Amino acid sequence: MNTLHPGQDGYAEEVAGFQTSVPSSPAVVVAAESAEDVVAAVRYAAEHGLTVAVQATGHGLTAGTDGVLISTRRLTGVEIDPAARTARVEAGVRWEAVVEAAGKHGLAPLSGSSPDVGVVGYTLSGGFGVLARRYGRAADQVTALDVVTADGELRRVEPGSDLFWALRGGRDGFGVVTAIEFGLVPVAELYGGSLTFDGADVPSVLRAWRTWSAAAPDTLTTSIALIRYPDLPALPEPLRGRHVAQVRIAYLGDDGDDLVAPLRAVAPALADTLRVLPFTESGSIAAEPRQPHGYHGTNATVSQLNDAMLDAVLEHAGPGAATPPVLIVDRLGGALARTPETPGVGWDRSAEFVVRALSMVGDDGVAAVRRVHAKLFDALAPWTTGRLLPFVYGEHAPEEVAESVYPAADLRRLRELRRRYDAGTVFRAG
Ligand SMILES: Cc1cc2nc3c(=O)[nH]c(=O)nc-3n(C[C@H](O)[C@H](O)[C@H](O)COP(=O)(O)OP(=O)(O)OC[C@H]3O[C@@H](n4cnc5c(N)ncnc54)[C@H](O)[C@@H]3O)c2cc1C
The missing domain is CATH 3.30.465.10 (Uridine Diphospho-n-acetylenolpyruvylglucosamine Reductase; domain 3)
Incomplete structure (x- = not known):
């Protein structure tokens, strides 16, 4: 069993993950290379009264640990x-x-x-x-x-x-x-990508997406993201320094262009990446950042997306907001609304949307981010039905998460x- 202790070469690298705003200082890291290593690590922790945490990539870290961290990154079969x-x-x-x-x-x-x-x-x-x-x-x-x-x-x-x-x-x-x-x-290929619209069109695009996606077949999975891009030379010209609405689409059908025609007609797109693509390129649809960074996020499933809710979204995450989070609204329904043969734990199958907020953790710390997110989710509270576990990012009180998720x-x-x-x-x- 390969173990690493604080101060040892390789310890910091093994603890580091994609999420950088959740500090962790395990008493020992077990760099597991087999299921037997995991067995040995859990037995060691139990014998020594230490808690066990587990990490693969660090994308979903919600708490640090001072116990045994089992690093699974070498288990790659x-x-x-x-x-x-x-x-x-x-x-x-x-x-x-x-x-x-x-x-x-x-x-x-x-x-x-x-x-x-x-x-x-x-x-x-x-x-x-x-x-x-x-x-x-x-x-x-x-x-x-x-x-x-x-x-x-x-x-x-x-x-x-x-x-x-x-x-x-x-x-x-x-x-x-x-x-x-x-x-x-x-599924070998799909019609997918995104349509990006400029800030001035955000309100009309939000409303148009709500109407358009309501009539969508189950073969369409779609979300809309509101994103303020920083004014950095590394970003492509049409996006740099702008607050945009980006409609993301994954569609299994051969009439994709017909399906999205009403959206393309709403306003001129700053960028249009929709095309038939192999599923192996599905990561290009949202094109999320791949560099580790500090972020904090939460979400709410909601029973509807009425005008008052859209107004709240625009107020707290639209182009006029002072410190807007990245805001993503996914349409639920379809197979998500049906009970599978062997259901797992909780998921509000009747919810129509999930609204997610994600912010970088800056010099002001996580408290500032929490305040911004709270304003948005307080406004959505009358229609909130729950929370999805995967989109809870950064440090959160575990009991509060459990009570809102399940x-x-x-x-x-x-x-x-x-x-x-x-x-x-x-x-x-x-
Ligand atoms: C950029 C980005 C994009 C994402 N996109 C999506 C998405 O499209 N859909 C979606 O549903 N979620 C998405 N997520 C959320 C993601 O699914 C969760 O954060 C998930 O927990 C990450 O798992 P991980 O193993 O990569 O991360 P880690 O931080 O390594 O693990 C997260 C947690 O998972 C548990 N865990 C990991 N491995 C094990 C194990 N072997 N045994 C027991 N428990 C384990 C532990 O509780 C651990 O703390 C995204 C997250 C990010 C940052």
Whole structure:
């Protein structure tokens, strides 16, 4: 077992992740190279009264740790079974590797907007992907998990077991997943990309997107992002220094241009990247930053998006706002509204949209960001139905997250199961 202690060469590199605003100083880092290393690390932690945290990429860090950090980044095995349309991947695998491997067989996973995100953390969080309205959550495609529980046992978890339910959406507090198996979908290419509109057109584009996406078939997954780009030479000219509305589209159909014609007619686009693309390039749709940085974010699922809500979005995240977050509204519905065969933990299937806010953490610290986000989400509160775990970024109070993310009955069952599987609280519950 390869262990690293504070001050040792390689310790800081192993602790560092994509999220840089959540400091962490584990007593020991275990750079796991096998499931047996994970077993040894969990047993060591239990014997020494230390808590266990786990990290693949650091995209979803919500708290630092002073216990044992199990780093899974070396567990990179990917196996595709094209005939069965399934994948088995180890805990350190990023989506990019699965998308590439599955793509060779004309298949795709239910991956998200960024190819750099870790498969396991994403899927245990629920997993809201590029094809979400067509195929539902990634968590609901899972067929089996290998997980090391608090007693230091490596278990295979399959449908029918409590842990199978709890891990898929309940994520934290049950164990360290060493490998995950899930279904793939027969998608080789899609019509996708984005339409970017200038600040003056933001209000009309928001309203037009709301109407247009309401009539959308389930084969369309779409969001709208409001983004203020800094005035930096590294950015392309049409975006630099502007506050834009960007409609993002992933569509499985051969009439994409007809489908988006009403949107293209709303206003002249600053940029139009819509085209037929291989699924392996689906990360280009949102084109998210790939450099580590500090960020904080939260979200709310909402039952509707009425004019008062759009006014609040514009006031707090539109071109006139003083310190606007990146604001993303995703249309839910489609397969997300249907109950899958073996449902995992909580998700408000009746919600129509999720509204997400994300801000860089600057010199003013996270408190300033929280204040900005609170104004927006307070205004949306009358229509808020819940919160999606994957889009909770940075440091948050775990209890508050749990109470807003899970329906009450699911939360009760999760707490009961955590007590049963981890009485000594080896694992951090969020
Ligand atoms: C740029 C960006 C784009 C994103 N896009 C999407 C998206 O399109 N859709 C979506 O649903 N989410 C998205 N997310 C959110 C992402 O799914 C979550 O942040 C997820 O938790 C990241 O997992 P990770 O392994 O990459 O990160 P890590 O920070 O390494 O892990 C996050 C958490 O996952 C848990 N975890 C990780 N590995 C294991 C394991 N082996 N066993 C048990 N628990 C584990 C732990 O609680 C850990 O703290 C995005 C995040 C970012 C930063």
